[in-house]
Structure formats: C-alpha cells, structure tokens
Amino acid sequence: MSQTVSVIVSAEDQARLAAIIADRSRPLKHILRAKIVLYSADRLTALEVSRRAEVSRPAVWRWQRHYAEGGVER
Numbered sequence: 001m002s003q004t005v006s007v008i009v010s011a012e013d014q015a016r017l018a019a020i021i022a023d024r025s026r027p028l029k030h031i032l033r034a035k036i037v038l039y040s041a042d043r044l045t046a047l048e049v050s051r052r053a054e055v056s057r058p059a060v061w062r063w064q065r066h067y068a069e070g071g072v073e074r
Contacts, residue, residue, distance in 0.1 A: 007040035
C-alpha cells in the first residue's frame, strides 16, 4: 500500500516554492526539494511524488520531514 503524507503548505510558502522552481539560476537540488514539497501538498503518494520529481522515495520522505520540521527555510 502506498503511503500518503499530509503536508500542509501555506499560500506564502507555495508562492516561495513556486518561485524557487521557476528560478533557472537555482541549484537543481533546491528545485527538486521545492517540487517534492509542492507535490506532497497535493496529497500525492510518496511513490507518485518520487516519480514526478525523479527522486527516490526515501528522498521524498526525508524532505517531507524536513519541511514539516522547519518550513521553506530548512
């Protein structure tokens, strides 16, 4: 069974994450992390988030946890 983690993202954080994704000068790792959080906020399973962001499921779980603990700044 796929896991779904509920990530709550404020409108302010959504705007900041979208700006990170749109900024072509950002490092790829920052863009991937922002995508993971936004896909997770859409209540996608970890497997689907990993497929869309092209990262491993453990990476998805790690960044869901990091966001939950520290928000965008972490």
